[in-house]
Amino acid sequence: MxxxxxxxxxxxxxxxxxxxxxxxxxxxxxxxxxxxxxxxxxxxxxxxxxxxxxxxxxxxxxxxxxxxxxAASLSPNYYGFVTGGTTPAAHAADILVSLYDQNPLVHLPDQTIATTVENHALSLLMQLLRFDRSQWSGVFSTGATASNVLGLALAREYTVNEAIKRRGGSENVASIGLLQACDAAGIESIDVYSTMPHSSLLKAASIVGIGRSHVHDVSQGEEDLHFDMGKLADCLSRKGQKAASIIVISAGEVNSGLFATKDFEDVQSIRDLCDKHNAWLHVDGAFGIFARILPRNAATEYVIQGAEGLELADSIAGDGHKMLNVPYDCGFFLTRHASLSQEVFQNSNASYLTAGGHGIVSPLNISIENSRRFRGLPVYTNLVAYGLHGYRDMLWRQMSLAREIAKYLFHHDAFQLLPDCLYRSDDDIERNVFMIVLFRAKDEVLNKELPTRINQTSRLYVSGTRWNSEDACRFAVANWQVKPKEDSELVQDVLDNIVNDWTTLH
Incomplete structure (x- = not known):
């Protein structure tokens, strides 16, 4: 060497x-x-x-x-997936993360400040998202998928354990395993009810032993993300005590950006059903949860209402490497059941790893890993550097660009803004659009080629997707560098040129 x-x-x-x-x-x-x-x-x-x-x-x-x-995360014109990007503050912090190579999962307060920094980062994040730190605990994860795994693992523990208690038992899933616990509880299945669930939720269900086929869509219709409350109540009642139930609210559907709940009252109704049936309420808030940081006014009211009431949930999954604009990999998981987290994720039989102090539990006892990088430092750095008003400004610019793109598409003869049932005027766009814009070309042949043609320009990038069993395109506006006027003009120029070229050739 x-x-x-x-x-x-x-x-x-x-x-x-x-x-x-x-x-x-x-x-x-x-x-x-x-x-x-x-x-x-x-x-x-x-x-x-x-x-x-x-x-x-x-x-x-x-x-x-x-x-x-x-260069996806470096460009404000990358609209694929929901890739936020990395701010200069987060870049600086991430260099230090690599340099000092901390493992914050073992809390050693006399040796390093790392775990304490992450604890403060979580507190600042909860302040940003309007969650009461005295009621919620949290950890950083690799992303929303890992956070959904954490959420379903706790949900599985809670719902099956409650069924065991009803029968007079005292066992728990963490100790005796899922199969034996379900037998003791008289549980034949664990069912997850959601609306247009993200693929990561099905993956999480597979990982924790629930099974993908037990994730059920109870939305109101093919284009309506809202819960069909009658269907949900019927499913919970019909399954009775032979099933454990988990309800998952999608705060921001991946293709449309729309919310599964309309307002606080919607979430309260779901919470009431959970309490009645001993069900767990989880939120997949990958990006939609950030609507909670917006100031309330006429332009934001409907979007804010979609993220209201989430504090009634038992657990929440979120992504930092989306709207927080920190590097991959960074997600976060919040729960109101700290003791249950320690029951499920405790690192047993390794006393040298269970150190704690200053009121902080070693995160390895409430999360999946025993070791990982110091991913909370870029989060802490961004929150301190930009604060509430900085993040509000970022999100407002992102929403403004998304709405400008949506209005352009709505008025263009060659394109159709989706879901078309929602949009009848510019006022509908100003009310409904958050930061994702879904659309298609009206010409079926062009529509199949549209994502490729857009991305081949190398001026911007979109995702190809499916909506109502048809090909579609999606803009996901999430980068901190967004400039609504300039970027909207670029998008319009690219799409106008594609339509003009297509018309000339055909």
Whole structure:
């Protein structure tokens, strides 16, 4: 192994980072095929005996690999998935995360401040989202999928344990396992009821032993994300005591950005059903939960109402690497049942890992991992750097751009804004659109090619998706750099050129 002095190599990496962030070194939204092919052929298939050394390896990274990386999170014009991006403050923090390489899951208050910083980050996050810190506990996760796993794991524990108690037992799932616990509870199935559930919820159901086929859609219709309360109540009553029940509210559906509940009263009705049937209420709030940070006015009222009442839930999953604009990987999980978290996730038989202090439980006892990176530092840094008003400004700009794009599509002869049942005027757009815009081309042939044609311009990027069994496109506006007027003009120019070219050819 060659002992290269790392100073120059680190300087080269930091210089590259500075040039990219300053915009002097442009990165393509999606790398071209030649860069991808070159990078692939440059990769080492065989393990070097002596190694290349640090200097040559860093050159390989900068020359061969980075040109083939997507610049999605660096650009305000990347509208695929719901990729927020990374603010300058979060970039700075993340460099320190790598440098100091902390494991914040073991709370060692006399040795490092890391766990305490994450605890403060969670407190600041709850303040931002308007949750009472005295009632809620939380942890950082890899993302909303992991947080949904945490939520369903607690829901499984709670609902089955309650059924055991009804029969006079004292066992719990965490101790005796799911199969034996269900037998003791007289439970034949664990059912999850939601509306247009995200795929990550089905994945979580599979992981925790509930099963994907036990996730049921109880929405009002194919284009209506709201709960059919009659159907939900009927399902809970019909299953009776032979089933454990979990209800999941989607705070921001992935294709439309719409909410599963209309207002606080909607959530209260669901909470009442949960209390009646010993069901658990979980929220998949990946991005929609951030509507709670908006100031209330005529332009935000309907969106805010969609995220009202979520404090009545038992647990909440959210993504930091979306609307918080911190690096991958970062999600968060909140619950009102701290003791249940310790029952399920405690790190048994390793007393050297159970250290705590200053009122902070070692996070390894309330989450999946025993070790991970210090992902809470960029969250803390962003919240301190930008504060409530900074995040409100980010979200307002994102909403404004989404609404400008939606109005352009609504009035364009070649496009159809979806769900079309919602939009009859600009007022409907100003009322309903949050930060996702779903649309399709009216020409069926163009519609199938539309995502590819848009993305091939390399000026912006959208996701192809499906809606009502038809092809569609989706803008997800989430980057902190958004400039509504400039970015709207760019979107319109790209789409106008595509339509004009298509009309000329056909």
């Amino acid at each position: 060659q002992n290269d002095d790392g100073t120059q190599s680190l300087t080269d990496v930091l210089s590259h980072t500075s040039e990219v962030l300053a915009g002097s070194q442009k990165c393509a939204l999606i790398p071209n095929r030649s860069h991808l092919r070159h990078a692939e052929t440059s990769l080492h298939g065989d393990l070097p005996g002596d190694g290349l050394g640090l200097t040559q390896t860093v050159k390989h990274l900068l020359k061969d690999i980075t040109p083939a990386l997507s």
